[in-house]
Amino acid sequence: MQLYLPIADIPVNVLLILAMGAAVGFVSGMFGIGGGFLMTPLLIFVGIAPAVSVASVASHIAASSFSGALSYWRRRAIDPALATVLLTGGVVGTALGVWVFTLLRNLGQLDLTISLSYVILLTAVGGLMFWEGLRALLRMRRGDPVSLRRSGSHSWVHGLPLKMRFKRSKIYLSVIPVIAVGLLIGFIGAVMGIGGSFILIPILIYWLRIPTSTVIGTSMVLTLVTMVIATLLHAVTNHLVDAVLALILMVGGVTGAQFGARAGQKIRGEHLRLLLGLLILAVGVRFAVELVIRPEDLFTIRETGGAAP
Amino acid sequence: MTRALLIIVALGLGAVAPARAEQLIVSVSNHRVTVTPNYAGEELVLFGAVEKDDKTPPARNNYNLVVTVNGPRADLMTRRKERRFGIWINTDSRQFLQVPSYLSVFSNRPIDAIAPADVQRRQQLGINNVLLTQRVGTDYADVVATDPFRSAFVRLRKEHGLYREETSAVTFLTPTLFRTSIPLPAEVPIGTYDVEIKLFADGALISKAETAFDIVKVGFEQFVANAARNHGFIYGLLTAAMALMSGWAASIVFRRD
Numbered sequence: 001m002q003l004y005l006p007i008a009d010i011p012v013n014v015l016l017i018l019a020m021g022a023a024v025g026f027v028s029g030m031f032g033i034g035g036g037f038l039m040t041p042l043l044i045f046v047g048i049a050p051a052v053s054v055a056s057v058a059s060h061i062a063a064s065s066f067s068g069a070l071s072y073w074r075r076r077a078i079d080p081a082l083a084t085v086l087l088t089g090g091v092v093g094t095a096l097g098v099w100v101f102t103l104l105r106n107l108g109q110l111d112l113t114i115s116l117s118y119v120i121l122l123t124a125v126g127g128l129m130f131w132e133g134l135r136a137l138l139r140m141r142r143g144d145p146v147s148l149r150r151s152g153s154h155s156w157v158h159g160l161p162l163k164m165r166f167k168r169s170k171i172y173l174s175v176i177p178v179i180a181v182g183l184l185i186g187f188i189g190a191v192m193g194i195g196g197s198f199i200l201i202p203i204l205i206y207w208l209r210i211p212t213s214t215v216i217g218t219s220m221v222l223t224l225v226t227m228v229i230a231t232l233l234h235a236v237t238n239h240l241v242d243a244v245l246a247l248i249l250m251v252g253g254v255t256g257a258q259f260g261a262r263a264g265q266k267i268r269g270e271h272l273r274l275l276l277g278l279l280i281l282a283v284g285v286r287f288a289v290e291l292v293i294r295p296e297d298l299f300t301i302r303e304t305g306g307a308a309p
Numbered sequence: 310m311t312r313a314l315l316i317i318v319a320l321g322l323g324a325v326a327p328a329r330a331e332q333l334i335v336s337v338s339n340h341r342v343t344v345t346p347n348y349a350g351e352e353l354v355l356f357g358a359v360e361k362d363d364k365t366p367p368a369r370n371n372y373n374l375v376v377t378v379n380g381p382r383a384d385l386m387t388r389r390k391e392r393r394f395g396i397w398i399n400t401d402s403r404q405f406l407q408v409p410s411y412l413s414v415f416s417n418r419p420i421d422a423i424a425p426a427d428v429q430r431r432q433q434l435g436i437n438n439v440l441l442t443q444r445v446g447t448d449y450a451d452v453v454a455t456d457p458f459r460s461a462f463v464r465l466r467k468e469h470g471l472y473r474e475e476t477s478a479v480t481f482l483t484p485t486l487f488r489t490s491i492p493l494p495a496e497v498p499i500g501t502y503d504v505e506i507k508l509f510a511d512g513a514l515i516s517k518a519e520t521a522f523d524i525v526k527v528g529f530e531q532f533v534a535n536a537a538r539n540h541g542f543i544y545g546l547l548t549a550a551m552a553l554m555s556g557w558a559a560s561i562v563f564r565r566d
Contacts, residue, residue, distance in 0.1 A: 002347055002348075002349045003347070004344060004345070004347070004348050004349075004530055006526070006529070006530045006531075006533035006534045006537070007533070007534065007537055009496060010495065010496050011347075011348060011349050011495045011496075059548050059549060059551070059552040060552070062549060062552040062553065062556070063551075063552040063553070063555045063556040063559075064556060064559075065556070066553050066556030066557060066560075067555075067556035067557065067559040067560040067563075068556075068560075070556070070557065070560040071560055109398070109399060111399075112398050112399060116396075227552075228549045228552070228553075231545055231548055231549045231552065232542070232545040232546065232549060233545075234545070235537065235541045235542070235544050235545025235548060236541040236542050236545055237541075239537050239538050239541055241537065241544070241545060241548050243533060243537075243544070243547070243548045243551065244533065246548060246551070246552065247551060247555070250551075250552060250555040250556075251555065254555060254556065254558075254559035254563075255559070257559070258559070258563040291396040291397060292395060292396055292397075294392075294397065295390055295397050297461075297465070298389050298390045298391070298397075298461075299387055299388065299389055299390075299458075299461035299462070299464075299465060300387070300388050300390075300399070300465075301385050301386065301387050301388075301462060301465050301466070302385070302386050302388070
């Protein structure tokens with residue numbers, strides 16, 4: 001079933017896009033992440049321009065993180081104060097990201113930047129996650145107790161000024177690193193077309209020592225707001241958001257996520273982290289290979305204006 | 310005296326009958342191609358006839374035709390990747406200025422067999438002779454057909470079905486009645502397409518005709534594309550609202566608690 005995408009300007013198979021949305025939704029529901037880092041590369045692979053993919057996936061992530069955030073809100077697993085502070089940085093970061101995105105697009109280096117950042121970020125995060133999961137698994141085999149929060153070991157982060165009490169997370173923390181994290185996630189999210197929760201969650205847990213109970217819900221709020229802003233800014237500055245494409249992705253994504261969440265509950269946490277690490281690593285390596293091997297065609301063409309009717 | 314009379318007669322003849330003895334009558338099967346949700350490419354048919362009059366040399370039947378279809382013009386950037394620091398990145402680039410986004414050339418025999426090289430160039434016959442202006446630094450020029458950027462540009466456009474050259478696509482049904490099909494790929498650009506039909510005999514241009522057709526987005530596609538371009542902010546707001554709506558709907562539909 002072919003459908004013509006009005007902004008991407010190509011016909012696509014609706015069932016294919018729907019299936020892709022559902023598959024990524026399944027993965028995202030299973031691991032509690034947005035899945036943008038899988039969706040954007042898949043769209044590029046199908047032939048949709050990288051810029052359109054990044055811009056359209058933003059709205060897709062907004063949809064899936066909103067449905068997630070709502071259910072976390074009902075379970076009171078969101079820290080509003082923490083979310084607000086994260087957002088202060090997130091909003092600025094997103095705006096900065098869209099600005100850099102536009103700049104790179106004009107310079108003709110956008111595709112390279114997207115690929116490079118995927119390689120660096122995904123191999124690093126995926127590798128770390130995989131390693132952590134492997135170690136946790138080995139520890140479990142030996143029968144050692146697993147502790148996510150090592151008590152007493154305060155890093156320099158906890159010595160920073162401007163401390164604030166985050167009631168629901170039961171934590172007393174400086175706002176500086178929180179804003180910085182929000183800024184970083186907002187920035188890379190807008191440039192790479194990802195929600196960034198797969199980076200945000202480890203940072204919040206391991207670096208800022210925020211309890212796991214509020215981390216996922218709160219990071220979903222950040223993802224939601226930054227992706228809504230990214231959608232708006234991409235629509236205003238680059239006119240690249242394909243609403244039809246986004247809608248198909250959303251329908252597939254939110255449906256797949258429900259089944260993924262159910263499947264995720266049946267798998268042990270350590271296995272889940274190991275699997276997610278492997279998945280992220282695989283996507284990163286795929287991008288790396290593409291950069292290093294000689295491209296099939298050394299030339300590319302892009303329209304720079306003048307065809308408007 | 311006789312000389313002056315001859316000139317007057319010649320002038321009079323010139324006014325009554327043009328120097329060309331043949332006239333081309335052409336038509337395309339559809340002057341308005343609409344891009345609908347299930348649009349996946351289309352094929353138009355161009356029909357035409359060569360109309361002779363009493364000035365036509367009676368034995369002339371060896372007609373040759375070249376049909377050139379020019380899509381809407383656009384600036385297209387062509388970039389070349391090179392290996393730097395072990396990875397492949399865009400280094401060199403050329404901008405093609407106001408070149409046809411779609412270009413196809415159809416003829417009934419190889420262009421070289423229709424007209425000599427100088428006529429080919431003057432009449433821009435075949436993709437190799439169509440003017441493709443490049444910006445090289447601060448200069449504006451077309452280059453030789455073997456230029457790496459020009460040939461890569463043409464090759465890439467051909468791969469997408471946007472440029473094509475078929476030297477046996479025009480068929481003469483009778484010695485004066487001809488047809489050719491114009492294939493339009495799925496990713497065809499929107500706009501006005503000019504069709505130029507040139508008639509040759511014995512290596513010389515003897516007549517030409519022009520026609521055109523439009524490719525337009527209609528209905529929903531048109532609406533969405535216009536909204537995105539002209540009302541970016543409202544469009545973005547609506548897309549974001551749509552995202553929130555579908556997220557909310559999903560959380561209601563699949564609510565488990």
